[in-house]
Amino acid sequence: xxxxxxxxxxxxxxxxxxxxxxxxxxxxxxxxxxxxxxxxxxxxxxxxxxxxxxxxxxxxxxxxxxxxxxxxxxxxxxxxxxxxxxxxxxxxxxxxxxxxxxxxxxxxxxxxxxxxxxxxxxxxxxxxxxxxxxxxxxxxxxxxxxxxxxxxxxxx
Numbered sequence: 001x002x003x004x005x006x007x008x009x010x011x012x013x014x015x016x017x018x019x020x021x022x023x024x025x026x027x028x029x030x031x032x033x034x035x036x037x038x039x040x041x042x043x044x045x046x047x048x049x050x051x052x053x054x055x056x057x058x059x060x061x062x063x064x065x066x067x068x069x070x071x072x073x074x075x076x077x078x079x080x081x082x083x084x085x086x087x088x089x090x091x092x093x094x095x096x097x098x099x100x101x102x103x104x105x106x107x108x109x110x111x112x113x114x115x116x117x118x119x120x121x122x123x124x125x126x127x128x129x130x131x132x133x134x135x136x137x138x139x140x141x142x143x144x145x146x147x148x149x150x151x152x153x154x155x156x
Contacts, residue, residue, distance in 0.1 A: 020146065020150060023142075023149075024146075027139070027142050027143070027146070030138065030142070034131070034138075037131060038128065038131060038132065038135075041124060041127065041128045041131065042128070044124060045121060045125065045128070048117060048121050048124070051117065052114065052117050052118075052121075055110065055113060055114065055117070056114070059106070059107075059110045062106060063103060063106070066099065066103055066106070067103075069099075070095070070096065073095060074092055074095065074096070078092070
């Protein structure tokens with residue numbers, strides 16, 4: 001009778017150990033999945049920041065080319081139309097206003113694009129924070145349940 005009771009007790013210990021090992025394995029898998037998801041979100045944020053920097057750079061280059069073109073156009077125009085000063089001045093002012101208007105429109109479009117990129121970046125950042133908080137909470141709950149279960153089994 002005593003040997004049977006000892007064997008039953010030993011089996012209960014083995015079941016407890018394998019149950020705890022399974023729970024730890026599940027916890028590790030869950031944590032690995034969360035870390036992968038977090039890395040993917042961080043990568044997406046970095047990609048957006050790179051796109052944003054490239055857009056800014058392209059915008060600055062575009063503005064520089066437009067300013068150079070405007071300057072070149074003014075110089076060429078003045079050289080070829082110096083005989084009629086008043087008409088030249090009016091046309092030059094019109095061209096400058098046109099160029100300024102085009103630059104303002106390009107600036108507005110780029111500002112809109114930048115605003116959209118920043119909004120997307122903020123939304124992703126918020127999602128990442130929520131995912132991290134959720135992961136922490138899930139981890140804490142799981143750890144607590146494993147702890148309680150382990151100690152409850154030890155007591156009984």
